Amino acid sequence: MMYWSELAWLIPIIPLISFVVVGFLGNKAFKRIENGGYFAILMAAVACFLSLMVAFEILTGGYPGGTFIQSMNWMTVPGFTFNMGIYIDTLTALMLIVVSFISTLVVIYSVGYMHEEGEKKRRYYAEISLFICAMLGLVLSSNFLQMFIFWEIVGLCSYLLIGFWNTKPSAASAAKKAFLVTRIGDIMFMLGLFIFFVWFQGNLDFSYIFNNVDAFLGGNDLLTLGTFFIFGGAIGKSAQFPLHDWLPDAMEGPTTVSALIHAATMVKAGVYLVARTYPVMVETPNTMLIIAIIGGITALMAATMALNNPNIKRVLAYSTISQLGYMFLALGTGGYLFFHTQETNAGFMSGMFHLMNHAFFKALLFLSAGAVIHAVHTEDMRLMGGLSKKLKITSLVMLIGCISIAGIPPLSGFWSKDEILAVVFETGAENPLFYVLYIMGILTAFMTAFYMFRLWYMTFAGEPRDHHVYDHAHESPKVMWVPLAILAALAFGSGFALFFGFSEAIQPTMFHPHAETWTQILEIVFTDVLTYLSIIAAVLGIFLAYLMYRKRSINPDVFVATPARRKIYGLLLARYGFTAAYDWIGLKVVYGVAKAVDWFDRKVIDGIVNGFAIVTIKVGNIVRRGQTGFVQSYAALVVAGVSIIVILLFLFGGVI
Amino acid sequence: MFENFPILSLLLIVPLIGSMMTFAAGKHAKAARYLALVFSGITLVIATLIIMNFSLSAPLGTEFQFDEAYDWVPMLGISYHLGVDGISMLMVFLSALLVFLAILFSWDVEERTSSYMGLMLLLDVGVLGVFTALDYFLFYIFWEVVLIPMYFLIAIWGGPSRAYASIKFFIYTHVASLFMLLGIFALYFTASPLLGAPSFDMIEIASVSGDIGHALQLIIYAALFFGFIVKMPMVPFHTWLPDAHVQAPTAGSVLLAGLLLKMGSYGIIRICVFTFPDITVEAQVLIAIIGVLSIVYGAFACLAQTDLKKMVAYSSISHMGIVLLGIATLTDLGMAAAVFQMFAHGLITAVLFMTCGMFQHKAGTREIPLLGGLAPKVPVLSTVMMIGFMASLGLPGLVGFVAEFSVFTATYDFFDLWVIVPIASVALTAAYYIWAMQRSIFGSLTTKIDTEHIHDAYWFETVPLAVLIGLIALFGIYPRLVMDIIVPSIPRILTGVI
Amino acid sequence: MPLPWDFIIFLFVAAVTIIAALAVLWSKEIVRSVMWLTLAFLGVAFTYLFLGAEYLAIIQITIYVGAVAVLMLFGIMLTKRRLLGGGRDE
C-alpha cells in the first residue's frame, strides 16, 4: 500500500525546484507570469497539498505506527554517522499544515502586494521559495544535524528577504543584524549538537535519541547543558530575551516576508525545536525552568515595548516576540511540571496550540497591515486613522485578528492562551516562581489587548489624521484580500481544533494523553476562575485602548506628562537600550578588539618581520662601510684576524 | 585500469610540457591561452581519471595507490616515489581543477600572457608534485618549485607594492622550508641507520621513527612543524600572507590560497602526524592552541580590514586554523574533517578571490568604504560574492559547513567545552562577511567611484565561478562524495596515535 | 772558556739585518729603502752561512741582491722623478 508519507521527501524539494527555476532561469522566461510569482504559487500549492495529505495521514493515524521515518546515509566517519531523512510524527504534521498553508497564502498575497516591484520580484519569489523549502525541510528533518542545516538556511533566507530592498541602508543593516544575532543562537545550538552528537554515540537521529535518552553517556549535568544550548538556538531564532532585538528591525523587509517569518517560518522554528527536543528536554528540569523564565520575561518585556510604538509593523513584531514568549513559557512549564509529576499536562499541547493559532492570526494581522501599508504607503500609525471606511474588508479581518490575539473567547487566541496560563498557575504548586510567571502572563495579556486595539483604533477608527494619505488609500485587490479572508476564518476558528482531538493528537507519546470530549474541555475551561481572570485582563486592555484612542476620554499624552514618564516612554521606544547595547558590543567591543588586533598585526608582528629585514640591511650597510677601499686597512684586518685567532687559541687552548 | 601505467608521472609531465610550450608561445598571446587551457584541461582530465579509478574499497592500511617508485640517487636513498591515498587524491584533484579554472579566469590577461600561463602550469607541476610525492627529498623539491612561479606571478602581475610583497613571500616561506629541510635531513640521518640503508622514503622512515630518541624527535618535529605552519600560515607566522594576497593577481591569489596553503596542512598530516605520533600527542594541546589562535585572531583581523581582498586573506588564516584544529584533535572525525576543510576552503576561497579580483577589475577598487550599493549594477557578481561569503562563513548546504561542523564536533569530542572559543569565531566570521557585504554591494549606490561603466561578469569569469559554486553546493549537499575518499586513509595516518 | 766568536758574529749579523730591515721602513726615499733592503738580504744570506747552507746563501745573494734589488732599482729609475721622492710619505 502506498502512503502519502512516502512522498514526504518531495515536500521541500518542490519549492526548491521553484527556487532553482525562478532564481536561475533569468527574467525573460518569467516576464508573463509575475516574474515567477505564479510558478512559485503553483509549487507552494503543490507542496501545501502534499503536506496536508501527509499531515492528515499522520494525524488520523493513517500511517501504521504513527511515525514515519526514512533515512539515508549522508556521511560516515568512524564513530559518527551523519544521516539525512524524513521524520514525521504528529508534531511534524501540525507544523507541516501551518507552514505550508500559510506560506502558500503569503505567496498568493504577494502577487498583489509585490506587484510594483518589477524585475526584482523574480529574486523575491526565488528567495521566498527557498524560504519555504528550508522551513519545510526543517520541519521534516529526521535528525538534529539536518535540522540545523535547514535552520541555517532559514536564517539565510530571512537575511535575504529582510534585506530585499537592499539598496536601502536600513534594510541592509537590519538584515545583517538578523543574521548575526540569530547566529549567536545558532552557535549555542551547535554546541548543543556537539554534546548530543558525542554523548549519544555519534548518532543524532531523532528516532534513536528519543528512544534512547538513557543512552546519553555524559551525565545529567551535561545533558542539561546540552538541552540548554539547544534552547539557545531557539533564543536566537525565536527572538527571545536577550537576543530579541533583531526582530523589530527585521520589519525593514516587505510585509509579506514579515508575515512569513512571524507566522510560519523562522521564529516558529525555535519553538518547534524545543518541542521537537521535548523527549530529551523533559529530562532536564533546569533547562525547562530557564525556558519558562525566559519565555515569561520575553512575553512581558516585548509587550511593554509594543505599548507606545507608532509603527504598525513594529507593534506587530513586538507582539510576535511576546506571543513567542508565551509559547516558550508553556513549553518550559509543561516540561518542568512533567518532570516533577510525571503526569500529563497541557504545557506542551498549549504551546503548540498557541503556535498554530498564533500562526493564523499573526499572518492575518501582518497581511492586513500589509494591505494597509499597501494602501497608504506608510507604516506610521500617526498618519493613519479612519481607514475602516476605505478598507472595509481589511479593517474587518484585522479586527478579527486583534480580538483573537487579545484572547477573547471564542476566538482562537483565547483557547491557547488560557491553557498556557492555566498550566503555569498549576505549576506554581511545584515552584512558587511560576506564580510570578503567571502574573507576568496576565499582565502581558492585558497589555496585548491594549496595544492591539490601540493599533486598530489608530489605524481604522476615528478621523483621518493625514488627508493626503487618506485620500490615496484604496482597498486591496482580490488576490490580497482573499487570503486575508481565509486567514480570518482560521484565526476565528482554529481554536476549535481543541475540541477535535488536537490535544491527544499532538501530545508526545510519553505523555500518554487521554481523550477528553469537548464538553469536558469546556467544563474545565469555564469552571476555572483563572479563565475569567485572563478574560478580564484582556477586556480591560481593550477598554483602556477604547477610552484612549477611540473615545479619547483619556489623553494618550498622559504617558509623557512628566519627565519620569517621558523617560520611561523613551526607554520603551529605545527598546530598553538593547539596540544601543548591541551596537556598543558590535562597534565598540568587537570592532575595537578587531582594530587592536589589526594594529598588533601590522605594527608588532609584521613590525618584527620587517624589523628583521631592516636591521639586516642596516647592519649590512654598516659592515659595508668597513670596506674602505684602502688595501692597507685590509691588510691590517688580516693581521688583526691572525692575532685574534692566535690569542683565542692561546686563551682557550684546545677547547675553542 | 592503471596498474602498470605511470599515470601520476603523466600527471606531472603534462603540465610541465604544457608550461614549456606555453612559454615558447612568446608573443602569441592567444596561442598561449589556448595551450595553457588545453594542457591544464588534460591535467584535469587525468586527475579525474585517477580519482575515478581510485579504489574506495581498498582495505584499511593498504599501501598508496598508483604507486610508482624509481631510484634517483640510490647512494643516498633518494627515490622518485609517487603515490596517492585519499588525502592526497583529493588535493590532486583540487589542484588540477583550480589551475584549470584559474587559467580560464585569467583569459583577459594581456600583459606577457605566455609567461603568465606558463607559470600557472609550472605551479601546477609543483603543487601536484607536493601532493603525490612519497619521498622526502622529492617532496621538498616540489615544495620549493612552487615558490618560483608564485614569486613571479606576484612580482610581475601584482599590485602596486608587489615588489615588497613578492620578496617577502619568497623569503619568508623559503626560510620556513629551509627549516623543514633541516628537519628532513635530521630525520634522514637518524632514521637511515635504523633502517639499515639510507632512505628518504616517507613510509619507510615512518616505520622506524618511533625508535628515534625523544629529544631528537622533538627537535625534528619542531623544524618540520615550523616549516608547515608558516606555509599554512598560522599566527604569528602569517604576515606574509595578507601582503602576498593583496598584491597578487587574482589567479595568483586563487592558487595561493587554494593550493599553496594546503601544502602546509598536508605536510602536517602526511609528515608530522604520520611520522611522529608520539610527539604529536604531546604537542596536541599546543597545536590546538595555535589553531584556535589563528581562527580567532584571523577573524578579528578580518573585521578590521577595509580591503576586500585583505579581508579574504585573513579569513584564509582563520579557516586554515580550523584545519589545524581538526588535525589537533587526532581523531578520525577531526582529521577527516580537516582534510575536508582543506578541500572546501580550496573551492570557496577560489570563489572569494575571484570575486575580489572582479571588483578590482570592474570597479577599480577593492576598498570597502569606496564601494557600496553595487548589487543592482552587477547582479551576477554580487550573487556569486554572496554565495562565496555564505559558503565561507559555514552556511549549511554548502561545503564549508560540513567541514567546520565536523571539526568542531571533533574538537568538542576531544577538548570538551573549549570548543566555545573557536566556535565563537563563527559569529565573527559571519560578522565580517555580512558587514562587508552590507557595505560593498548593499546600501545606496556609491558616488566615490565611477559606477557608470561597471560591467558584470564576462563569460570566462562566470564559467569558473559557476563550476566552483556548483561543486561547493554539490559537496555541501552530498559530502559523502568527498568523505568516502578521505575516511579510509585516516586510520593509517593515525595508526601511531591510537 | 773561549769566546763564542761565531755567536758574537751571528749577533752582529742579526743586528745589522734587523737594523737594515727597520731602515727600509724608516727611510724616506725609496732608493734608500732598496739599498737598506739589499743590506738586509745580505744579512740573511750571512745567516744562512751560520746554518751551514752555503749554497742557499749564494743563491740568496745572486737572486735577491743581484736580481731583485737591481730589478727594483731599475723599476724605480724607469719611472718619473717624483717617485724617487718616496711616494706620498712626506
Place this chain on the structure above:
Amino acid sequence: MALDYSALYPVLVMVIFAAALPAVNLVAKSSRSLAGVSVVGILSSMGFVIYYMLNGYPAMMGGETVLLLRLDVFAALFALVFQFVALYVVLASARYIEKDRHQAEYFSLIMLATSGMIVVAMAVDLISLFVGLETASLSSYALVAFRKRDKRGAEAAVKYLVIGGMSSALSLYGISLLYGITGTTNLEGINSGLAAMSSGLNPAAWLAIAMLLAGFGFKVAIVPFHQWAPDVYEGAPTPISGLLAAGSKKMGFVAMFKVFLVALIALKADWQILAAILAILTMTIGNVVALQQTNIKRMLAYSSIGQAGYMIIAIAVASQFAVESSIFHIITHAFMKGGAFMVVAALSYVALGESIADYKGLGRRAPLVALSMGIFLFALAGIPPLSGFWSKVFLFSSAIDASQVVDQGWMVWLAIAGILNSALSLYYYARVVKYMFVDDGPTTERLKIPLSLSAAIAICLVATIAIGIWPEPVIDLCEQAARALVPLLG
C-alpha cells in the same frame, strides 16, 4: 730510480700550450684563434685526466722518499673542474678581449694559472702545494692587471698583489713552523708527526694554524681575510673574475682541505670550533653585505664570500660526508658562480653596464641569457632542483649528521646559520631576477650575444641543470674524492 712522470702530463700539456701561445700569435693574430688553440690545449689536458680516470691513475710523482704529486680521484676531479673553468673562461674571453693587446699572453696566463691549480690538486707535499699555489696566484695577479689602461683594473691588481703577497708570506711562515715542529713537509707526514707528539699545549702549532688559516683563508676569502675579494672581482676583467671565483678560490679550498683535513687533522680539536666561527662569520658577513650592493660583480663577489662560508663548514665539521658535500658544492659553485660571471661578461661585451639596475628589462632584451642568469642565481640561492640546491643541502645536512655525535651538538648551529643565510641570500639574488624579468628597462632593443660567450654560458648552464636533475654521478665522484683525500675521517 726512474721517475714516472705520467701523472704530470695534464699539467705539462697545459704548460707547453701556454709557452707555445706567444709563438702561435705570430701566425694567428685574432683572439678567437688564440682561444681556439687554448681550448685545444685544455681539452687535450682534460683528455689525459679523463683517460687516467677511466684507466687507473699513474704512480706518484717524486719517488718513494720525497712524494710531491699524486694524481688520484680527488686530484683528477678537481683537475677537471679547473679545466672546465679554464675552458669556459677562455671561451668567454675569445671575444671579450678582442680589442686588447697581449692576447697571447692573456691566454698563456690562464693556462698557467690552471696548471698551477691542478698542481695544487695533485700536491701531497707542502712544497708542491706552495709552488702550485704561487704559480696560480702570480698568473692571476697579472691577469687581473690585464687591462692596463683600466684604472680599476690597476687598482684591483695592486690590492690583490699586496694582500696576496702578504698572505703567501703568512702561509709560508706557517708552513715553516709546521716543518719545524714535525721535520717534514709531506702532508701525511706532518699529520703523523703531530699525532706522535702528545703535548697538549703547542704554541708553535697554534701560531701555524693561525697563519695557515690566514694564508689560505685569503685565497678562499673567508672573513676577516676577505676584503680584497670584492674589490678585485669588481676591478678585474669579468672573465677573470669568473676564473678567480670559480677556479682560484676553489684551489684555495683544495689547499685548505689538504692542509687542515690531512696535515693538521691531528689538531682537529684546536681549530674545529674556530673554523665553525669563521664559517658562520663568513657566510653572514658575505650575505649581509651583498644585500645592498649595486654593482653586479661586487654582489657576486660578496655572494662568493657567503658561499665560501658554507664550504668552510666542511672543515669545521671535518667528517667525510662534509668534505664530500663541500667538494660537491665547490663543483656546483664553480659552474653557478662562473656562469653568473660569464653572463656578466657577455652583457658587458654588448655594452651593458655592470650596475644591477642596468639589468632591468633584460628578460626581454636577451631572454635566454637572462633566463640563464636567473637559473644561476636561483641555483646559488639553493632552489631545487638546480645543482646548488643539492650541494648546499648536503653541506648543511652534513653538519646535522655530525651533530649527532657526542660533544658535537653545536654543529647544528652551522646548519641553522647556513639556512638563515641561505634565505637571506635569496633576497639579493631575487632582486636581480626581479630586475631582469619583472621590471621594464629603458629599452627593449634586443642584445646579440656572440657565440663563444654563449658557449661559455651554455657550459655552465648545462652543468648547473644536469647536476640538478641527475646528481648521482657527481655525488659518486665526490664521495670517492673525499675518501681519497681524507681516508681517516669517519
Place this chain on the structure above:
Amino acid sequence: MIAIEYFIGLSAILFIIGAVGVLTRKSAIVVLMCIELMLNAANINFVAFSAYSGNMNGMVFALVSIAIAAAEVAVGLAIVLNLYKARDTIGLDEVNLLRW
C-alpha cells in the same frame, strides 16, 4: 753551535718588521719590499729547521720560495708600475676607487 731559538727569533723579528711595513708604508714599492722581508724571514726558519733536523726538505723549500719570491717581485713591480701609469700614483692611500 748557536741555539736554534736565535734564528727563530731573528726570523720572527724580521717577519714582524715586514708586516709592520706592509701595514704602514704608503708606497706600493716599499710594501712590496716588506713582503719580501717577510718571505725571507720564513726562509730563515726553513733553513734553520732544516739545519737542525738534518732534513733537506727545508733547504729545498727555501730554494723554491726564493725563486717564487723573485718572480713575485717581477710581477709585483710590473703591476705597481702599471698602477702608476694608470693612476699616476703608487700611494696605497690614494687608490680606493673600489670600495664598499
